[in-house]
Amino acid sequence: MANHNKYLQMFVDETTMYNNIVLPHLLPSNWWAPLPHLCQTWLRNYLAGVLLYFVSGFLWCFYIYHLKRNVFLPKDSVPSTRAMLLQIYVAMKAMPFYCALPTVSEYMVESGWTKCFYTISEVGWFAYIVYTIIYLVLVEFGIYWMHRELHDIKPLYKYLHATHHIYNKQNTLSPFAGLAFHPIDGILQAVPHVMVLFLVPTHFRTHIGLLFLEAIWTANIHDCIHAKIWPVMGAGYHTIHHTTYRHNYGHYTIWMDWMLGTLRDPDEDGDQKLK
Numbered sequence: 001m002a003n004h005n006k007y008l009q010m011f012v013d014e015t016t017m018y019n020n021i022v023l024p025h026l027l028p029s030n031w032w033a034p035l036p037h038l039c040q041t042w043l044r045n046y047l048a049g050v051l052l053y054f055v056s057g058f059l060w061c062f063y064i065y066h067l068k069r070n071v072f073l074p075k076d077s078v079p080s081t082r083a084m085l086l087q088i089y090v091a092m093k094a095m096p097f098y099c100a101l102p103t104v105s106e107y108m109v110e111s112g113w114t115k116c117f118y119t120i121s122e123v124g125w126f127a128y129i130v131y132t133i134i135y136l137v138l139v140e141f142g143i144y145w146m147h148r149e150l151h152d153i154k155p156l157y158k159y160l161h162a163t164h165h166i167y168n169k170q171n172t173l174s175p176f177a178g179l180a181f182h183p184i185d186g187i188l189q190a191v192p193h194v195m196v197l198f199l200v201p202t203h204f205r206t207h208i209g210l211l212f213l214e215a216i217w218t219a220n221i222h223d224c225i226h227a228k229i230w231p232v233m234g235a236g237y238h239t240i241h242h243t244t245y246r247h248n249y250g251h252y253t254i255w256m257d258w259m260l261g262t263l264r265d266p267d268e269d270g271d272q273k274l275k
């Protein structure tokens with residue numbers, strides 16, 4: 001038991017370290033130091049989330065709409081400032097709620113409820129790679145079905161997912177749309193990342209890194225630039241999702257849509273238009 005508690009303490013030390021990296025740089029210590037660990041964790045997730053959203057969003061917009069103007073996108077598909085501000089408004093309203101998810105997942109890891117492990121050497125590199133692949137496959141599966149059900153179950157679509165789908169044309173989509181969801185919708189689509197922690201032994205830092213990557217990825221698939229890297233389901237595919245509503249529900253790769261017949265290829269779409 002003592003050993004078990006010692007083991008779990010390593011996770012608490014790890015998340016405390018994250019809190020101590022983020023919080024002292026952004027807030028005076030008397031604002032956050034008296035708060036309980038869980039509140040500090042939420043605050044760190046929130047501040048890091050907001051920072052990541054704005055820094056990655058602004059840099060990416062500056063690059064594709066300003067520095068490389070007309071290279072990636074025709075002029076009439078650059079979104080209006082008004083559209084982007086609306087997306088920022090929706091995302092900022094939801095952000096405090098999104099941050100509850102990683103806060104709860106970290107709490108569950110610290111409490112020893114999940115199958116998380118602390119260092120790769122505990123399982124060895126081979127097992128680590130296998131577990132991480134299983135994790136990613138389950139997340140692909142989970143996010144595909146969560147997203148598809150958010151469309152297929154009509155009340156879920158109407159009250160939750162429709163908020164994200166008001167951006168249905170190229171020139172209304174921007175990297176800022178990446179987190180513009182109803183708060184519950186955003187949380188539901190991230191839930192597979194937490195569910196796998198109960199099924200697959202997961203390296204804790206890798207889980208944190210994958211959540212971080214998720215925030216970058218969702219901005220990237222809303223920039224409407226079709227990168228053509230097989231089997232990645234990039235923005236070209238996701239733009240089609242926003243215009244047809246019935247294709248390309250998938251996440252990082254095209255595999256789930258390909259297997260279940262909901263895939264629509266942006267290149268074939270272009271060919272059809274030419275005919």
Ligand SMILES: [Zn+2]
Pocket residue numbers: 147151161165241
């Ligand atoms: Zn959708």
Ligand SMILES: [Zn+2]
Pocket residue numbers: 164222238242
């Ligand atoms: Zn979208």
